[in-house]
Amino acid sequence: MAALAAILAALATSLLSSAQPAGSADRPDPVAEAAAFRNYFVKKFPDVKLEEFVNGPYALNQDMRRQWQEIDQFPPYEFSLEKGKELFATPFRNGKTYADCFPASGVGIRQNYPYFDASEGKVVTLELALNRCREANGESALRYVGDAMAALTAYMAFTSRGKPFDIKIPDDPRALEAYQNGKRYFYTRRGQLNFSCATCHVQYPGEHMRAEVLAPALGILNAMPIYRSEWGGMGTISRRLTTCNSQIRGLPLEPQSEEYRDLEYYLSYLSNGLPISGPGARP
Known part of the structure; x- marks a missing residue:
């Protein structure tokens, strides 16, 4: 105490x-x-x-x-992990994918989120970044509490397993x-x-x-x-x-x-x- x-x-x-x-x-x-x-x-x-x-x-x-x-x-999450991998690779209607929105094509970067975006003066989380990616490519935003967002973040987390959190305060x-x-x-x-x-x-x-x-x-x-x-x-x-x-x-x-x-x-x-x-x- x-x-x-x-x-x-x-x-x-x-x-x-x-x-x-x-x-x-x-x-x-x-x-x-x-x-x-x-x-x-x-x-x-x-x-x-x-x-x-x-x-x-x-x-x-x-x-x-x-x-x-x-x-x-x-693992009980395996179904979601596979779904997330599929969603991540599926092209948007304009032909681009989530990989076009992130450094390193979105692989092995989970440990860097959330980050502080100096250009807008706010914190950007991985979930927010995924929906911004969708909207920038003409797609509607996903529900933040929904299964698709959970699957996408599960896949991105899996690609970063073992990497240490590296959150910066500029x-x-x-x-x-x-x-x-x-x-x-x-x-x-x-x-x-x-x-x-x-x-x-x-x-x-x-x-x-x-x-x-x-x-x-x-x-x-x-x-x-x-x-x-x-x-x-x-x-x-x-x-x-x-x-x-x-x-x-x-x-x-x-x-x-x-x-x-x-x-x-x-x-x-x-x-x-x-x-x-x-x-x-x-x-």
Whole structure:
């Protein structure tokens, strides 16, 4: 609890300092914050190897881990992975494909998303980039919580498996503001249950909420998108964020709203250096 209190105290200090002018001596330090965040989980779970945190509850609960390893011999997400590969290669009506929209033809780049786009001053996630690609080529946008988006991101994640998250915060006050906004959302309580994201994923990872074992926030996005047994299918990051709000009896935001994109930016940055393990599977 002392370590948690230290994190929350650092959060409060950094939130206050975010109102200071750029270049202030009190300017938030994401590098130091990420190190403290990581150290908190390493100390909380000393028997868990750092890279194992990307496996969520399976890294914390040995019985669940054994069941997962058996299931993963015939991955439940395999159908979505194949569909995503097919969709990715299928030409748009103008003859171009998703590969024309991304560096390295879209292969092995998942670890670089989300990123801060200086030209528009906003965070761009992989899901947003995929729909922008579609719209730039005369196609309609996909539903952010739909199966097709889940399949596409599953395929792109699979091509990056093992590559470490490499999220940048450029020397731009707007990028730091996006990081701060994501952090603020992560720690803000909401909904009828008065929970924040941190309530479950910083304070109580490894504990049960109903039948679910709560995952640690460290590495939580590395396994996305995920197949969830309760969904009976694959789910995008957008789907997970909206369902989390619903589960605490809060009002979900619009998928890919600025708050959700900034939250994804913040959480991804904190997991820099941990490997991409998606697509994943959870109960």
